Amino acid sequence: MRKAKALIFDLDGVVVTTEHNHFVAWKRTADRLGINFSERENEALKGLSRVDSLRKILEIGNKQIEENYFEELLVEKNNFYKASIAQLDRSACLPGVLNLLSKAKEEGIPMAVGSSSKNAKFILDRLNLSDYFQIIVDGNMVEHPKPHPEVFLQAAEAMKVVPSESIVFEDAESGIKAAKAGGFYAIAVGNPNIAALADEFLESLEEFKI
Ligand code: B16
Ligand code: MG
Secondary structure, three states: OOOOOEEEEOOEOOOEOOHHHHHHHHHHHHHHHOOOOOHHHHOOOOOOOHHHHHHHHHHHHOOOOOHHHHHHHHHHHHHHHHHHOOOOOHHHEOOOHHHHHHHHHHOOOOEEEEOOOOOHHHHHHHOOOHHHOOEEEOOOOOOOOOOOOHHHHHHHHHHOOOHHHEEEEEOOHHHHHHHHHOOOEEEEEOOHHHHHHOOEEEOOHHHOOO
């Protein structure tokens, strides 16, 4: 595409390495349920909301549980996950992120975060990165989670840019589908399995030139 009018970043797996923390926490939940769950199965969870992730695990294990237990497992997973990211610092940023954020800021290119996570603001504040973004759209703000495009459309609207002139960086199939459904230029980052769904593939944000 020509010069992008705005950049929208997914959070877990694009800005920070927290996708692994999600996996470890979900693995613990799956173990409790007696469901086999490896990094391969985890691929399908990336970018999904917390509720949809647990639904997916149950689907993988062909299991049904009571509503109360479902809620209990969600709280427990989030507590475990939150404890695992309590000491997060900028060393958890993925390659090229900090450089790109400061370059884009210098050039006056508006930036946003579009994340399914309800912990997005906690993470960005913890890393002192919130000020780079005109808007942070997270899992608390959307009615329809990824692969629905709402999260990215809200970001574009807040920045007053049209989707076709904005880039979305994503590491998950659900996220690339959301970006494409919204009419954005979608760049898959670090995950070759989703490259074919995207407009472009980059090993890391280090390769991205403004
Ligand atoms: P939480 P992203 C997503 O964030 C993660 O990819 C996914 O693994 C996680 O389950 C989801 O957020 C919900 O996160 O439990 O913290 O609300 O990749 O869209 O930034
Ligand atoms: Mg992600």
